[in-house]
Amino acid sequence: MRVYLDNNATTIVDPKVFAEMVPYFCQMYGNPNSLHQFGSESHPALRAAMDQLYTGINANDEDDIVITSCATESNNWVIKSIYNDTILHGDKNHIITSEVEHPAVGASCKFLESLGVKVTYLPVNSDGVINIEDLKNAITDKTALVSIMWANNETGMLFPIEEIGAICKERGVLFHTDAVQAIGKIPVDVQKANVDFLSFSAHKFHGPKGVGGLYIRNGQALSPFFHGGEHMGGRRSGTLNVAGIVGMGKAMELAVEALDFEKNNVRRLRDKLEDALLQIPETFVVGTKEQRVPNTILISVKGIEGEAMLWDLNQNGIGASTGSACASEALESNPVMEAIGAEADLAHTALRLSLSRFTTDEEIDFAIEVIQKAVVRLRAISSTYAYAPEWHVSKL
Amino acid sequence: MGKNSLIGGSIWEEYSQKVQDLMNNPKNMGELTEEDAKNMGGKLVVADFGAESCGDAVRLYWIVDEATEMIKAAKFKSFGCGTAIASSDTMAELCIGKTVSEAVKITNIDVEKAMRDNPDIPAVPPQKMHCSVMAYDVIKAAAASFKGVDAASFEDEIIVCECARVSLGTIKEVIRLNNLTTVEEITNYTKAGAFCKSCVKPGGHEEKEYYLVDILRDTRAEMEHDRLLAISNAQIEGHSSVNFDDLTVVKKFQQIEAAIDENIRPMLVMDGGNLEILDIKEGDDKVTDVYIRYLGACSGCASSSTGTLFAIESVLQEKLSKNIRILPI
Numbered sequence: 058m059r060v061y062l063d064n065n066a067t068t069i070v071d072p073k074v075f076a077e078m079v080p081y082f083c084q085m086y087g088n089p090n091s092l093h094q095f096g097s098e099s100h101p102a103l104r105a106a107m108d109q110l111y112t113g114i115n116a117n118d119e120d121d122i123v124i125t126s127c128a129t130e131s132n133n134w135v136i137k138s139i140y141n142d143t144i145l146h147g148d149k150n151h152i153i154t155s156e157v158e159h160p161a162v163g164a165s166c167k168f169l170e171s172l173g174v175k176v177t178y179l180p181v182n183s184d185g186v187i188n189i190e191d192l193k194n195a196i197t198d199k200t201a202l203v204s205i206m207w208a209n210n211e212t213g214m215l216f217p218i219e220e221i222g223a224i225c226k227e228r229g230v231l232f233h234t235d236a237v238q239a240i241g242k243i244p245v246d247v248q249k250a251n252v253d254f255l256s257f258s259a260h261k262f263h264g265p266k267g268v269g270g271l272y273i274r275n276g277q278a279l280s281p282f283f284h285g286g287e288h289m290g291g292r293r294s295g296t297l298n299v300a301g302i303v304g305m306g307k308a309m310e311l312a313v314e315a316l317d318f319e320k321n322n323v324r325r326l327r328d329k330l331e332d333a334l335l336q337i338p339e340t341f342v343v344g345t346k347e348q349r350v351p352n353t354i355l356i357s358v359k360g361i362e363g364e365a366m367l368w369d370l371n372q373n374g375i376g377a378s379t380g381s382a383c384a385s386e387a388l389e390s391n392p393v394m395e396a397i398g399a400e401a402d403l404a405h406t407a408l409r410l411s412l413s414r415f416t417t418d419e420e421i422d423f424a425i426e427v428i429q430k431a432v433v434r435l436r437a438i439s440s441t442y443a444y445a446p447e448w449h450v451s452k453l
Numbered sequence: 454m455g456k457n458s459l460i461g462g463s464i465w466e467e468y469s470q471k472v473q474d475l476m477n478n479p480k481n482m483g484e485l486t487e488e489d490a491k492n493m494g495g496k497l498v499v500a501d502f503g504a505e506s507c508g509d510a511v512r513l514y515w516i517v518d519e520a521t522e523m524i525k526a527a528k529f530k531s532f533g534c535g536t537a538i539a540s541s542d543t544m545a546e547l548c549i550g551k552t553v554s555e556a557v558k559i560t561n562i563d564v565e566k567a568m569r570d571n572p573d574i575p576a577v578p579p580q581k582m583h584c585s586v587m588a589y590d591v592i593k594a595a596a597a598s599f600k601g602v603d604a605a606s607f608e609d610e611i612i613v614c615e616c617a618r619v620s621l622g623t624i625k626e627v628i629r630l631n632n633l634t635t636v637e638e639i640t641n642y643t644k645a646g647a648f649c650k651s652c653v654k655p656g657g658h659e660e661k662e663y664y665l666v667d668i669l670r671d672t673r674a675e676m677e678h679d680r681l682l683a684i685s686n687a688q689i690e691g692h693s694s695v696n697f698d699d700l701t702v703v704k705k706f707q708q709i710e711a712a713i714d715e716n717i718r719p720m721l722v723m724d725g726g727n728l729e730i731l732d733i734k735e736g737d738d739k740v741t742d743v744y745i746r747y748l749g750a751c752s753g754c755a756s757s758s759t760g761t762l763f764a765i766e767s768v769l770q771e772k773l774s775k776n777i778r779i780l781p782i
Contacts (some may be wrong), residue, residue, distance in 0.1 A: 362508060364534035368465070368476060401506035437482070438538055440512040443530035444484040445499055452501040452594075453510045453532075 059374040060420040064261075065210050065238060065353060065411035066378055070304070071263040077102075077307040078265065081300035089297050090288065099299045106306025110270060113309035114236075114255065115246040119275040123292045124268065124302055128237045129161040131256035131271035132204075134282035134293075135233045136165040139202045142280050144174055149201035151175045153230075155187050156396040157211070162204050162235055175199070184344040185212040185397045189220055196224070202231045207239035207255075211393040211409055212343045213353025215243070222251025231277075237261050241312030242319055242350040253277050259301065263413070264308030268301030315414050324351035326421045327412050331356070333425040337432055343397060352412040357394070357403045358432055360441030366408050369431035375424055378409045402441075467578035468536065469570040476535035481545035483528040485514035494518070495525050500595035503587050507659070509533040511541050513591045515548065517599055522552045529591075536577050537584040543567050544588035557596045557607045560618055561585035582616035582648035583658065589615075613663045616648030621663060628672045636665045697774035698739055706733050709743060712772045717765055726751030728765075731782060740776050743769070747781060757781065 061069070081102065087095030089103060110122050125131045136152070143149050154166050156178045166176045177195045179187040187205065196203070203225050208215050218234055225232035233254035239245050241262030247255055254277070258269035273279055273292070285294035324346075331342055331354050339359035358366065363379030370377050394404045410424070436442050440453055468476075490497035495516040503510035510532040516525045527545040531538050543564050548556045564585040568576035577584065590604075597604035611621040627633060627642045636653055640646045646665050651657035654666045684704060687695040697708065710730060721727050727748040734742045745765075747757050754761065758781060766779045 360505075360532060362533050362537070365476075365538065368535045371465075372477065402504075404506060405508040406505075438479060438531060440501070440510045440530040440532045441505060443512045444486065445512070446487055446497065449499040453504060453512065 058420070058423050059376075060416075060424050061376050062410045062412060062416070062420075062424060063376045063378045064413040064416075065213070065409065067260045067266065068263045068413050069415055070260075070265055071308060071311055073311060074264055074304045074307045078300040078304040081303055085299070089299060090286075099303075102303045103297065103299065106302045109306035109310040113245075113313045114240070114257075114272060115248050116272055117248070117275060120247070121273040121275075121290070121292060123271045123273060123289045124297065124305075125271055125293060126267055126295075126298070127269040128159075128235060128256040128258035128261075129269075130282070131254075131258075131269055132159070132161040132233075132235055133165050134271060135254045135256070135279065136162065136169065136202070136204060138280045138282060139231065140169050140172070140174060142278060143201045144169075147201070149199050151177070151197060151199040151201060153177045153179065153192065153195050153200060153203045153205075155179045155181060155205050155216075157181050157185060157209055157393050158204070158206055159210055159235055159237065162206070166204070179205075181396050183397050183399075184348060185209055185214040185393060186216055186344070186348070189217055189224070192221060193224060196228050196230055200228075200230045202233060204233040204235070207234045207236040207245065207250075208242065208350045209393065210238050211407070212355045212397075213238065213349040213411070214344045215239075215348055215350065218250045218252070225253075226251050238350060238353075240309070241315070242352055244313075244316055247272055247274075254279070259305035259308050262308050262312040263415075265301050265304045268298050268305050270305070318414055319351050323412050323414055323416065326416055326418065327352055327354060329418075330354065330410060330412075330421050330425060334358075334428060337429065343393075343399075354410045355393070356408050356410070357399065357406045358408060359403065359406060360439040361432065361435045362405050363407055365435055366428075366431060369435060370427060373427040373431075375427055378411070379407050464578045464581065467575075468539075468581075469568055469574070469576040471568045471570055472536060472539045472576050475539035475542045475568070479529075479538055479542040481528050481542050481549075482530065482538075484530065485516055485526055485528050489526070490516045493525050496599070498595050498599045500591055500598050502591035502594050503533075505532050509537050509584065509587050511537070511587055511591050513541075513545065513548075513595050515595055515599070517553060522554065522599075524548045524551055524553065524556060533584065533587075534581075536581045537587065539568060540564050540577075540585040540588040541591075544585075544592060548592065553596050553599050556592050559589065559592055561589040561615065562618060564588050579616075579648040580650070583651065586615040611663065613661070613665070613668065614643075614645035614648070614652045617644040617646075619643045619645035621668065624665070624668055625672050628669060629676060633669070634673070636669060639665055639669060698741070698776055702733055702735065705741060706730065708773055709733070709769060709777075712769055713765070716768045716772065721749075721751055721761075724751070724754075725749050726754065740778055741774065742778050742780055744780050744782055 081099060085099045087099060089096055089099050116122055152166055152169065152174060154162055154176065170176050179191050179195065181187055203221065205216055205221055207218050222232055231253045234252050235256045236245055237256060237258050238261065240257045253274045255272040260266040281292055283294045288294050288297060328346060334340060334356055335342060341357050343355045367377060367379055394407050445451055485497060487497055493516050495518045498515040498517055500513045512530045514528045518525055527548040529541040529545045531541040547559050547563060547567060565576050565582065593604045593607050596607065613619055613621050613624055624639060624643060624645055628639065631642060633639055636646060646653040649658050651659040652661050652665055654664050684695045684700060718727065728745045728751060729748060731744040731746055736742060751757050762779060762781060769777045
């Protein structure tokens, strides 16, 4: 049995999505910007896809949803063009973000810092969420942008986006949210949330990789990140990824249709897995179930290093993740575990399990069994639980 | 960079089969107790290294025959990733049957080599080499505990890169001998910094006492200092073993000024003239341009741009360097 529990990394393409995309590879392969019929025959599907995207996040027709290659591009675009538009030649010099953003936001902000921009990284509490008062206190008349994620990729914790949007609107500050982990998991409504910019990526909600989007509120200026043509109304150059856009539109439609299923069924399976794992002594999960997207668990299993756990799960056909330690080239501990102030001993013990609407009861039962066995095996090896005679002074 | 670094590979694919097997079934995993020690007629030694907060920790147990100092049994417990488990297991295996003094000579490189399937292919990817370092360190801790000495006493030189076991002395020597100017060159020559990269600069996986960037900077500064010292010593002693072209601009100025004072000015002054050096510039082609201005009678003299000029230039070229060019302004 192979069980995929890494849906916050990427998701299976829904076969219905794939079916919609197929004609745009070998049949209707024209460039949509060409005048001839080869070009124009893809237009109805592209328009339909745009309708699906606009409906999916409740955008107005006057707003723009610009298709990009991924959310990393969308996030880079907003942050770097805000720099070009309002910081480089303007009187503002300040950006506010959080300590637990995806690197596409975090590293872009770090880059702007190297250019002299002041960046405030709002801290998070032990649940991994920012304090709204900290945000209010951080905004000054020099603040050009607030960029706060809708849901955290590691913990699944939801941020108070509507409140943040209201504050930014009241204080006259532009607000960007990285909604990559929110779309398809909870309702996302750009009007209610008062966002000026919102990033998303198709492959996180059962669409294809290599296509994403940036929502831009009606009339909001943002200089292009890609120059070179008149695509996307001049906002983003590059030949349209026709199959990708068609697939993303369908994926959005299906994801929105499945939100109730997500809230009930995915949540039920997630809770079943979580409750079973929390029966294991010396484990904890970050954040309450209600404050999280319905599919995510970030669990700390004391005494077991994250990559060792992943190894055992992989040996049994289960794909999961740890943002931590040895799994990455930099060998660092899980940054979110550090940001939430978890004990240092636990920073390397994080295991992220993320479900999708394709996860089944049988898969969860199997995963529970495998994880329980892995914990027994790896804790037997672990020095955390190792015997020491009374005279030994532990240096661990 | 290059083709292989563009699509991030799975580091798991780079583990040898031996590493994978040991991760799945470590042979020497477990504990040894006082009772085990009594039964085997030896002394129980327990040593720790690392910390969970760093992502790696290991506890090593030995039973040592006190008369012969032979390690009769070794077991380990480890908090860490799979390669940390496999390295610890191999380390314990290598200890068995050795004396304590022999065991402290086991290095992390011995541990890594013992895990290879093919003698020429590393058992683990570069960023995992530090796992075997921990295995090496815990042996020293155990030996220190057994002998009642400090673990540092087993180390007779300062190790900068623990993964590749490269000492401070070696790194400084290759920088000097090969005139290295970048950290990448140091890595190419010594392998230092090629693995977990903690020793390259601050901010890596582990905090270090010495970083390659600092060693390079300091050694380059020492080399520059030595070079200048050699030049000034050569001048004090009055022999011209140092090539004029290698001197600093200031030294060149001093030498040109001295040569003019000795060989040229007396003649010019006799005719009621003189010259001053306005500037010295070094070109890319090793040519040193000396800008001069004639003073007094020389300033209007017809030969100042012909005969006198050639005389000045040839004296300086003969005394100092062929690469001197005089440019009157």
